[in-house]
Amino acid sequence: MQTSAAVTFILAIISGMLVDNVLLSRFYGCCSFIGVSKKVESALGMGIAVVFVIIFASLICWPIYKFILVPLEIPFMDTITYILVIASLVQFIAIVIKKYLPKLYNSLGIYLPLITTNCAVLGVVQANTDMEYSFMLSMANAIGTALGFLLVIVVFACIRNRLESANVPKCLKGTPIALITASLMSIAFLGFLGMISI
Amino acid sequence: MDIFLRVLFSIIVFAVLFVLFVILYRVNKKTKIPKGARELERNEFSCSHCGHAECKFFIPNKEEKK
Numbered sequence: 651m652q653t654s655a656a657v658t659f660i661l662a663i664i665s666g667m668l669v670d671n672v673l674l675s676r677f678y679g680c681c682s683f684i685g686v687s688k689k690v691e692s693a694l695g696m697g698i699a700v701v702f703v704i705i706f707a708s709l710i711c712w713p714i715y716k717f718i719l720v721p722l723e724i725p726f727m728d729t730i731t732y733i734l735v736i737a738s739l740v741q742f743i744a745i746v747i748k749k750y751l752p753k754l755y756n757s758l759g760i761y762l763p764l765i766t767t768n769c770a771v772l773g774v775v776q777a778n779t780d781m782e783y784s785f786m787l788s789m790a791n792a793i794g795t796a797l798g799f800l801l802v803i804v805v806f807a808c809i810r811n812r813l814e815s816a817n818v819p820k821c822l823k824g825t826p827i828a829l830i831t832a833s834l835m836s837i838a839f840l841g842f843l844g845m846i847s848i
Numbered sequence: 849m850d851i852f853l854r855v856l857f858s859i860i861v862f863a864v865l866f867v868l869f870v871i872l873y874r875v876n877k878k879t880k881i882p883k884g885a886r887e888l889e890r891n892e893f894s895c896s897h898c899g900h901a902e903c904k905f906f907i908p909n910k911e912e913k914k
Contacts (some may be wrong), residue, residue, distance in 0.1 A: 722857040725851045734865035741872035745879050752881045 659790045669845055672770045673802045676803020683803055684828060686761045693807035695754040696761060699743055699801035704771050704799070707736050708792035710784055729816030733776045737766045754817040770799055802842045806835065 667842040672678045679700070679826045705803055707765050712734050744762055749756045755762065765771065779789035818827050 718861065722852055722854070722861075724858050724861065727858050727861055731861060731865060734869055738869045738872050740873070741869065741876045745872070746874050748876070748879050748881055755881065842913070 657788070659786060661786055662790035663794035663797070664737055665800065666791050666800035668839065668842040670795075670801060671842075672773065672795045673799055674839040675843075678773045679768045679799065682761050682764060682768060683806065683832070684825070686758065687807040687828070689757065689805055690804065690807045690811055691754070692757045693803045694800075695747075695751070696758060697746070699758070699762065699805075700730045700765060700768065700770065700799050701796040702743060703736060703739050703765055703768075704774055704796040705789075705792050706739055707732070707775050708778055708788055710735050710739075711790050711801045712778055715779045716785075728779060729772075729776065732772055733766070736771050736775070738742065739759055740766045762769075770795065802835065802839075806832065809835075828847050 666672075670676070672684050673680065674819055682696055682700070687693045713726070714731060714735070715728055718732065740763060743765075744755075747758070747762065774792055777783075778791060782792060806828075810828055811828055813831065815820070
């Protein structure tokens with residue numbers, strides 16, 4: 651029984667990371683995906699910040715929904731509660747990054763406070779309660795989704811880095827070729843579809 | 849449950865989380881970037897005048913001139 655729970659946990663992580671990738675199959679969080687993927691360091695910093703926010707938001711929001719909103723019969727307050735929790739977490743991360751990684755803080759710029767409005771974070775937290783996942787499954791979903799975001803944004807930044815030195819037609823330089831690359835990555839990730847079903 | 853109580857609980861939940869957010873926001877505003885961090889940024893391949901990496905009127909740093 652325990653083995654099967656562990657297997658489900660791992661499969662849920664892989665599923666969230668590759669099969670149901672939040673960026674390439676649901677198109678959540680595309681703003682920061684395009685905006686902060688010019689440099690690999692910035693993309694890595696952004697990815698780690700989003701990983702932290704998604705995991706901690708899920709860790710906090712699931713108990714709030716289950717033990718506060720449902721018993722008080724105010725489940726309709728879920729979205730506004732999640733937004734406030736995410737906004738608070740982002741402020742906390744901004745303080746830490748500003749204090750200990752000022753260079754990263756400067757390179758992230760406006761995209762750091764914009765994690766608050768990143769659909770990927772709210773989407774995961776909302777899906778956890780809407781799909782009535784257990785705590786462990788919701789954590790697996792959060793970890794998988796967060797790692798999927800990190801993986802895709804870093805890979806995309808590496809590709810964009812190489813594209814800068816590539817011989818691209820003038821009309822496609824910059825954002826157009828980045829969007830074509832994103833669509834090709836999305837098609838590539840379709841290959842994982844049907845690999846796992848939970 | 850009485851509708852009045854539900855509204856009251858909604859306001860309390862919102863108020864608690866909003867106060868938490870405001871406290872963190874004010875702490876974030878007061879937190880300053882440590883001295884020297886901006887200087888590090890300027891010493892890289894950035895304009896010595898405005899510090900911007902993609903400055904139109906790129907003026908090289910002293911180290912780069914040498």
